[in-house]
Amino acid sequence: MHKLIRLTAILGLGLVLAACSLPRAAPMEREVLKGADDENPGFAVYAVTRDTLPALSRWPRTGETEPTSGWIPHRRGPADQLIAPGDALDIQIWSSEENSLLVAFEEKSAALPTSIVSPAGTVFIPYLGDVLVSNMTPGDARHSIQTRLEAQIPAAQVRLVLVPGRRNSVDLVGGVASPGSYPLPDRNFTVLGLIARGGGVQAALENPQVRLQRDGRIYGISVDRLYATPAMDTTLRGGDKIIIEEEQRYFLSLGSAGRQNIILFDRDRVTGLEAVTLAGGLHNQRADPRGILVLREYPASAVGTGEDNRRPRHRNVVFSMDLTTAEGLFSAKNFEINPGDLVLATESPVVNVRTIFGLFGSALGLSVSASNL
Structure with a gap:
């Protein structure tokens, strides 16, 4: 015995x-957090709770795939277009005089050769020379030309048709059925109107994003948000480029979760609770619901000092979420995941x-x- x-x-x-x-x-929570209480730890740990959320929500964003400048709200413009250098003008002149300077005998009108607006904003009109038309509406330009012609041809009448050039066109690049260059019909032409002209967004794109390139800056918004918020349907300007592309932001899922993978954002904002769901939930026999960790690395420029709680105090930060209490669940539901975060479900x-x-x-x-x- x-x-x-x-x-x-x-x-x-x-x-x-x-x-x-x-x-x-997966590792256990205490293994990952070992060393957090050292004199000079290599990372900081913050519990995601009702008390810490207000401060955490003000911390700088990390992990964006490209710099964007927010988005430009809709501003309604006039229905008329403005003539710009590079536009083409088709001008026709009518005259009832028998010996008209421009209209041939027994003809009622004369069509001038198509005129391209010069870099200086002018077009050449016989007997008038260079006439400034840039930044005028087609109606104003027609009236200006007709008024100046009256000194030479008293009964003259002018018809003017604008054919938009590069400065009055926008480019729709990818992500739609028919990408290409589209003329602006007026100054109230919007992003959604352009997407419709291009045949709509390709259905295969996951959480498609709109990128607007204007004056050397990039603006971004999701297509879903653009659909849902008419006030964000930006009015286009000549020279704008619109790109429709699939969502590029992602977070990493590891440990005792249903999926250990790179997971794309499927919406504009992904919370801690949504990230766990997108990762396939927690393994019912291995995961520790008290130890859901989010690991994030901040750039040196984002780190604060002293008592300033608007910035992290360390570049490497671990956020801890407890999904076993109501407060923990509500806090995780309101804690925002940043692109590039590592969501780790530790082992029980x-x-x-x-x-x-x-x-x-x-x-x-x-x-x-x-x-x-």
């Missing part, structure tokens, strides 16, 4: 030591305990069998 007890104790000790080195799906300590007892039970059975030999 004493030999059986000693043998069982030896086997149990060996199994305890062996269980500590068993392969696992109970898993190791179950493993040890399972191995110990097996060992005990072996030891009893051995004692009977």
Whole structure:
């Protein structure tokens, strides 16, 4: 009997030591956070709670794939277009005079060769020379030309048609059925109107994003938000470029979650609770719902000092979420995940305990069998 007890104790000790080195799906929370209380830790830890959320929400954003300048709200413009250098003007002149300077005998009108607006904003009109038309509406330009012609041809009437050039056109680049260059019909032509002209957004794009390039800056918004918010349907300007592309932002999911993968944002804003859902939830036998960690790296420029709680005090930060309480769930529901974050579902300590007892039970059975030999 004493030999059986000693043998069982030896086997149990060996199994305890062996269980500590068993392969696992994820580390435990205490393993990841080891060293956080050192004198000079390599990272800082913040619990995501109702009390800390207001400060955390003011911290700088990280991980954006490209610099954007927000978005430009809709501003309604006049219905008329403005003539710009590079536009083409088709001008036709009517005259009832028998000996008109421009209209041939027995003709009622004369069509001038298509005139391209010069870089100086002028077009050449016979007997008038260079006439300034840039920044005028077609109606104003027609009236100006007709008024100046009256000194030469008293009964002249002018018809003017604008054919937009590059400065009165916009480019729709990718992500739609028919990309290309589109003329602006007026000064109230919007992004959604352009997308409709291009045949709509391709259905295969995941959470499609709109990028507007204007004056060397890039503005961004999701297509879903643009659909839902008419006030954000930006009025286009000549020379604008619109790009429709699939969402590029992502976060990493590791540990005892349903999916260990790179996961694209499927909406503009992803919260901690939504990130766990997008990652396939938690493994029901291995995950520790008290230890959901979000690891984030801030640039040096984002780090603050002293008592300023509007910035993190360390570049490497670990946010801890507890999904076992109502406060923890509500806090996780309002905590925003940044692109590039690592969402780690740690392993429950109970898993190791179950493993040890399972191995110990097996060992005990072996030891009893051995004692009977």
